[in-house]
Amino acid sequence: MTMSRRLMLHHVRRALLATLVLLALGAGATPEHASATTGAGGTYDDHTITTVLYPGWNLVGWVGPDTPTSELFEAIPALWQVWAWDAESQAYVHGKHDSYDDLPSLSRGMGLWLRIGGGSAVEWSRKVGPDAFAVRLHTGSNLVAIAADGGVTSVSRVATAAYRWNSKAQRFAAYRFGDAELRRGDALWLEVGAAVNWWQTGTSDHAVLFLGDVPVDAREAILGQYERVKDFFVERFGIVTPGPLQYIAPDDEPLRGVYVPEVRHFTFASTGGGLCTERSSSGVTKRVLACTYPNTSSRRFGHGFSLVPEFAQNLHFQLPSEMASASHLPALPTPHWLAAGATLYAETAYVEASEPSDRSWRADSRVHARRVAAALSDLETVEAPAGWIPLSRDETRLAFFAVERLLGIAGEPALFEYFRQLRHAADWRDTFARVFGIAIEDFYPAFEAHRAEAFPPLPHLVDDLREPVLVILDGVPTERGEAIREEFATIRRFFANRFEVEATEFTIFVAPDAEAIQTELISPYVPTSCWVRVYQGAVSIPLDLCTNAPEGLADTHQGLEDMYYDAIRGELSAYVPSSVPNWFVLGVPQYVRAAYADHAGRASYIDHRNWAVSVAEWFRADLLETGVTGVARGGLFWYPVAFLAAEWLADHAGDPALFDFFQRLPETNYRWEEAFEGAFGLTIEEFYEQFEAYRATLTAE
Structure with missing residues (x-):
């Protein structure tokens, strides 16, 4: 032991012994050199423990339910005084017969000094609660109860020293973390450098059950994550939860016999089609090891496996039980x-504490929050005839920032204190104002003002127009910005006049460089290429990547007209079945692009058509052979044939019919053959027959 360590230990021992002397003097007596102890010769069953108390001072831990101090004196007639340590104020409070004002009740986790009178030892039997609980440790000295037999190690992360009371020597002795010499109902003095919540796990089982032959290293890795997550939530939020019950097996066979009521969500493995996970509304989850922990040699978990989201949701155990609905609302x-x-x-707190240098999630969440048009007050209730509707992904991100802003006012402990108080609250609004220190009516406008500066909704979401919005960011040369604005206006008129369609719900951002795209919260990352497409309601055009826009955009086949076509198609039908033939999916945008290029004077439509015909004259494979994926067999030679097929359909039914097909998809429950016949006035079989006959007559002009 180093000299500094010996001096520190000597100082603490003297301080603690002096404290005990003060206790005795405060009682009007001199401390006796008695055999004070805790737990010596003690016994217990599942519901009670018996502790031998000796004349003089005894240091014990309170591990029973919350109890009035008066009942302690009734249970121990020889008890003269009880003293407890208030770690927050770093001072003692005490009680004696018929005087309990300073210490009216005893709470689980307390360490207590009991002064016993008389000349002989007494046995004290007491009820105990569950052998897992959390105690709040404050900076400085803490006197805490021990939950279960054995040793303690987890608190060593924050505790600088620990001491036990040695009854025979009437002095403190250092406790070495991990020594299995403690008994349930003992107490420790802990010196702590920073405030933290300490969860003593006791002998409670894990909420993870392994079925079948799960390798030892996989079990250790999963249980390791389980303990890390569990410890974090109690240390950060003071909430003890065993987490959601998890059944994990090497394959789905052992899981089939496990009954999980009210299954609400399941996924399948990417290979083999077997069950991957199955989750019930009660939080019980069944997992297959191949999905959960596929590579034991690399000690990496499978994609998407994390106990953190489910632990965070399970924090609702502290909320009223009625709140544990299927949608966790x-x-x-x-x-x-x-x-x-x-x-x-709560989930984000764990992620950012585990990876403090990784702020990508927060940046991504700000981008998502910009996709919400609704005011926060509109998200108070979301109702539907079938029940509650969970918030969308974007709305949940907005809710996260609202909670973060709220805790900036009230402090983090207020979050779950609010939910605790809801158990007995008649009005959540009163509880909100009392716990958070601000009325909900005042918080809403304050948050909206913050939101308008930090991550305002995308412009197209908050204007009164049903049309796209084009935003020219600072730093874009005036002539470049105006050229793009004029080009986009031309495209919109062209689509409206020729195809009788328009897109409405997106915003185009023209930026001087890629960095501005991230800075303006259009994308969570700095783009590395010119990809002009609508993504989550926004289009980004960084001019340093999209050279010579708008002409450069067209040259790279990523022009504004392609973007606008995709936007229209997406608004008409968010989903296009994979069974729609490739020649149609590829041919229609080719036809639209060629028509616009001719309209804008960039390229001749006739020249493009002659090229397509020249290829089709010698590439004679039947269009029907493409099926869904047939383009791969024909390679690039199918593209001109697909263009000619789209042209034939436009000539047959009119240009608007090309987009009418997409509009009919959701109306026909995505039966594409029915949508095809409705849009073009003939069946797909009739089209194949007529198009091949037409194709045989084609010659270049």
Whole structure:
């Protein structure tokens, strides 16, 4: 032991012994050199423990339910005084017969000094609660109860020293973390450098059950994550939860016999089609090891496996039980945004504490929050005839930032204190104002003002027009910005006049460089290429990547007209079945692009058509042979044939029919053959027959 360590230990021992002397003097007596001890010769069953108390001072841990101090004196007639340590104020509080004002009740986790009178030892039998609980440790000295037999190690992360009371020597002795010499109901003095919540796990089982032959290293890795996540939530938020029950097996066979009621979500493995996960509304999850932990040699978890989201959702165990609905949204009156945002806030806290240098999630969430048009107050309740509707991904991100802003006012402990108080609250609004220190009516406008500066909604979401919005960011040369604005206006008129369609719900951002795209929260990352497409309601055009825009955009086949075509198609039908033939999916945008290039004077439509015909004259494979993926067999030679097929359909039914097909897809429940016949006035079989006859007559002009 080093000299500095010996001096520090000597100083602490003297300080603690002096404290004990003060206790005795405060009682009006001199401390006796008695055999004070805790737990010596003690016994217990599942519900009670018996502790031998000796005349003089005894240091014990309170591990029973919350109890009035008066009952302690009734249970121990020889008890003269009880003293407890208030770690927050770093001072003692005490009680004695008929005087309990300073210490009216005893709470689980307390360490207690008991002064026993008389000349002989007494046995004290007491009820105990579950042998897992959390205690709040404050900077400085802490006197805490021990939950279970054995040793303690987890608190060593924050505790600088620990001491036990040695009854025979009437002095403190250092405790070495991990030594299995503690008994349930003992107590420790802990010196702590920073405030933290300490969860003593006791002998409680894990909420992870392995079925079948799960390798030892896989078990260790999964349980390791389980303990890390569990410890984090109790240390950060003071909430103890065993987490969601997890059944994990090497394959799905052992899981088939496990009954999980009310299954609400399941996924399948990417290979073999077997069950991957199955989750119930009660939080019980069945997992297949191949999905959960596929590579034991690399000790990496499978894609998407994390106990963190489910642990965060399971924090609702502290909420009223009615709040554990299938969608994890509250059944009691409380804002949906607050319930969803609290869960995501807890999950994010773990992620950012684990990877403090990785801020990509936060940047991505700001981008998502910009996709929400609704005010936060509109997310108080979301109702549907079938029940509650969970917030969308974007709305949940907005809720996260609202919770973060709220805790900036009230402090992090207020978050789950609010939910605790809801158990007995008649009005959530009163509880909100009392716990967070701000009325909900005042918080809403304050948050909206913050939101308008930090991550405002995309412009097209908040204007009164049903049309796209083009935003020219600072730094873009005036002539470049105006050229793009004029080009986009021309494209919109062309589509409206020729195809009788328009896109409405997106914003185009023209930026001087790629960095500005990230800075303006259009994308969570700096783009590395010119990819002009609508993504989550936004289009980004960084001029340093999209050279000579708009002409350069067209030259790279990523022009504004292609983007506008995709936007229209997406608004007409968000989903296009994979069974729609490739020649149609590829041919229609080719036809539209060629028509616009001719309209804008960039390229001749006749020249493009002659090229397509020249290829089709010698490439005689039947269009029907393409099926869904037949383009791969014909390679690039199918592209001109697909263009001619789209042209034939436009000539047959009119240009608007090409987009009418996409509009009919959702109306026909995505039966594309029915949508095809409705848009073009003939069946797909009739089209193949007529097109091949037409194709045989083609010659270049």
